[in-house]
Amino acid sequence: MARAARDPEERIRERNMRLIIKAGIEIFARKGFDGTRIAEIAEASGLPKANVYYYFSSKEEIYRAIVAHLIASWDDALKYISPEREPAEAFRLYIRAKLDYTRKNIAESRLFASEIIQGARFLKKKDRDHMRQVTDAHVAVVEGWIAAGKLLPVDPRHLFIMLWASTQYYADFEPIAADGLKKARLKAEDYETAAITITETILKGILPAPESGS
Amino acid sequence: MARAARDPEERIRERNMRLIIKAGIEIFARKGFDGTRIAEIAEASGLPKANVYYYFSSKEEIYRAIVAHLIASWDDALKYISPEREPAEAFRLYIRAKLDYTRKNIAESRLFASEIIQGARFLKKKDRDHMRQVTDAHVAVVEGWIAAGKLLPVDPRHLFIMLWASTQYYADFEPIAADGLKKARLKAEDYETAAITITETILKGILPAPESGS
């Protein structure tokens, strides 16, 4: 078998696969699956094309590896919706964490967006089921808060869609977001203001409180 | 010159260009610019490839024609933010109109999203300037409402980004939105619930009104 005496840290293999994945994320995000040429990934990763094929047997394999890795890296940012917390604090933390993740992983966020727009062709059932379960758990928590009178009776699923949409927009559609904010590029402080605005709006709305004697 | 006696309704030319554009919107939306092959557009429009080239001299020309046409078709849906209106009613109408537009023009919406994710390479300065102006006008109206005490002091630009994001998500990321709602596909009624949830949340938030005697 192709099994033998070696493995000290897997240095070379690990490093090159990381380079390829990293370059792949950038380019797949910008060009989509069909629009990406592996020659471009090779160039961006500083490796000859044939060397890329030494590690991955096809374009699809690179893409799938990236998507799978991406889904796995999300759960961290989404652990704030938990029944013990007060809703206001939970949403505040969730929104900030998600904006933070997208800001620091812009290419990954866009790659995922691109994959979905193109029909979620390579999103495995396993991954979708996992995402659904996480959502279901969050929905249950929100329903509990509503039942306890801690939240107004809002549709939890649409509420989460609002949160996903609002927090991803800045990274995925940066050119439009930047235009909307009259800036050339988005900076950390813009994400900060976004976090505050989204949180405040979701929690308290934008209408002044009605006179307390209707 | 190639100018002569004809033009009765431009029937053939008009019809074929429309077929090509229509097919182009679908396929560009799904594959992005680089991922789209004109042979596929030809097939989808029922015309031979060479005939497509009779009307458009390149893939880029088809794409540009679509993007330009798309931007132009938007202003209608966005006319509700106007100072004479009461804010609550204005936002309600705006959100509903935008959701309605995206639902009825899913492919166009996705094509635009795709173009932005891919770096807004073919969005002309003129179009961006136009969008900026419309936004500036809306922002001014919201600032007026805030100054008049009709709205809480929210950042208007981030508020609009929230609205854009929330209203586009259902069309652009339908697979995820559908999963989130536990449905196989989104229907008109889902857009209806979305409109209500977004409007209510934006206007009043999700926290119960605090006791009126702090």
Next chain:
DNA sequence: ACAAAAGCTGACCAAAGTGTCAACTTTCGA
């Protein structure tokens, strides 16, 4: 030191892609 495994890569190929063209048919105003 050394052999076997791992890593590397220029050159190549078949398939697919964009865009062209010359010759043909259809349309239409006078």
Next chain:
DNA sequence: TCGAAAGTTGACACTTTGGTCAGCTTTTGT
């Protein structure tokens, strides 16, 4: 009716792309 403009298209030229491969160099455990 008839000629010119418009429309049509199969076949072709040229380029790019995904993927292969044989033979090379480097690494590594013993």
